[in-house]
Amino acid sequence: MVFSHDTEMALLSAVNLINTAPTSVAEDGQVTGPDALETVASLDDFVRRERFSGSREHSAAEVQAVRAMRGELRTTFTADEEDAVGLVNGLLARAQALPQLVKHDEWDWHLHATAQAAPLAERMGVEAAMALVDVIRGKELQRLKVCAAPDCCAVVIDLSKNRSRRYCDTGNCGNRAHVAAYRLRKSTA
């Protein structure tokens, strides 16, 4: 394990949030594709899948706030170290994050840095920011990547031992790349 279990879960959850945005890159460089976070129902699904606890509004404003946070997290994920530090510190300061050990549902003691009554977008952002604190101080920021497929801009958290992961798992990017490489080898053989 590269990071603590909590940190890895939070990073995977942040990746899943960021990748709800369109991730297909057209030939002209435009990002296209479906947005999986457009409605209250799709946010409900996401929250259920990612098992976020705490307060909910079930409103369009809440969806908008989560979408804004999604964009902010993408910027942080793809930033260099200095910018990432500024963004993480900014997010934690804005949310007035206060780390506390908590126990809820079936989970043993773990860290929350926002109250369960804080807005969902803020809780999502702070949880990701706390995980990014671990990543940055562990000098592991290079594990946050953008998918290597030329037509995909999904983000990837590389939790492999030798930092060898290149493709996202939102679509089939790794398989497509292997098939393309195989075809190329065959056609040049």
Ligand SMILES: [Zn+2]
């Ligand atoms: Zn919790």
Ligand SMILES: [Zn+2]
């Ligand atoms: Zn991809």
